[in-house]
Amino acid sequence: MERPTRLGLTGKGIVLVLVVLAVAYPLLGVIGTSFASQTDIIKSTGLVLWPEHPTLDAYRTIFTGGVVTRALLVSVGITVFGTAASLLATIGMAYGLSRRNVTGSRFILMTALFTMLFNAGIIPNFLLVNQLGLYNTYAALVIPTLMSAFNLVVLRAFFMNLPEELYDAARVDGAGDFRILLQVVLPLSKAVIAVVGLFYAVAYWNAFFNSLLYLQDSNKWPLPMVLRTFVLQGQSLSGAAAGESVAPQEAVQMGVLVVAVVPILLVYPFVQRYFTKGVLTGAIKG
Numbered sequence: 079m080e081r082p083t084r085l086g087l088t089g090k091g092i093v094l095v096l097v098v099l100a101v102a103y104p105l106l107g108v109i110g111t112s113f114a115s116q117t118d119i120i121k122s123t124g125l126v127l128w129p130e131h132p133t134l135d136a137y138r139t140i141f142t143g144g145v146v147t148r149a150l151l152v153s154v155g156i157t158v159f160g161t162a163a164s165l166l167a168t169i170g171m172a173y174g175l176s177r178r179n180v181t182g183s184r185f186i187l188m189t190a191l192f193t194m195l196f197n198a199g200i201i202p203n204f205l206l207v208n209q210l211g212l213y214n215t216y217a218a219l220v221i222p223t224l225m226s227a228f229n230l231v232v233l234r235a236f237f238m239n240l241p242e243e244l245y246d247a248a249r250v251d252g253a254g255d256f257r258i259l260l261q262v263v264l265p266l267s268k269a270v271i272a273v274v275g276l277f278y279a280v281a282y283w284n285a286f287f288n289s290l291l292y293l294q295d296s297n298k299w300p301l302p303m304v305l306r307t308f309v310l311q312g313q314s315l316s317g318a319a320a321g322e323s324v325a326p327q328e329a330v331q332m333g334v335l336v337v338a339v340v341p342i343l344l345v346y347p348f349v350q351r352y353f354t355k356g357v358l359t360g361a362i363k364g
Contacts, residue, residue: 172233
């Protein structure tokens with residue numbers, strides 16, 4: 079391989095700086111505006127990168143009303159339970175399809191891959207959810223998206239890459255398939271499982287469209303639906319008590335956005351080190 083030239087390194091550095099600025103500017107603007115006062119917002123006529131009169135009025139308004147707090151708890155519950163259920167289903171199916179002696183495994187795999195290209199559509203899915211009695215329940219946010227065909231393929235490929243001698247040695251020791259999965263396969267698959275879990279967690283956390291379709295009761299709305307209501311539609315949060323300073327509407331909107339983004343930003347660094355290893359190792363062969 080040729081050594082990189084000084085011009086090439088300079089060009090890469092400039093591109094990297096531009097990408098960082100393009101990502102950091104709106105993020106810092108959202109955070110700064112959430113702490114800004116009405117004077118700062120009027121003066122800036124837009125996003126406030128550095129508020130001159132920082133205040134927590136927006137966050138007091140957000141968490142006093144109870145709407146965002148309830149939606150945050152709903153999103154956390156759906157994300158935790160949904161991710162656990164999706165990982166359980168995906169790991170079980172991927173392990174079964176990775177074994178070459180399973181009858182009909184190829185047909186089941188092709189059926190799963192078919193869903194990556196074609197889906198039933200909004201109306202048939204809605205009618206199915208309604209007929210199953212899942213409408214206006216949290217189960218409607220988990221069951222229809224319980225398994226991703228892409229994640230299934232990644233896990234199956236990783237399980238197939240494990241040395242066959244490990245399975246044979248475990249069977250010689252008297253272990254069955256369930257014990258092999260728990261004590262042999264899963265300890266060696268932490269990286270790819272962490273990545274797949276991150277994919278599922280982000281999908282459940284950001285799930286908006288299913289909430290819009292299947293949840294009629296606004297008290298059951300997760301955080302993305304509240305974010306849509308108070309940021310995109312511009313409705314106000316009436317949670318300030320008497321005598322408290324009322325936060326600017328722009329600051330409240332940006333504060334709700336910060337509350338929606340921060341939990342994923344806190345989780346991502348703990349999984350990021352597994353990201354490249356898990357995806358590449360699980361996609362080498364299949």
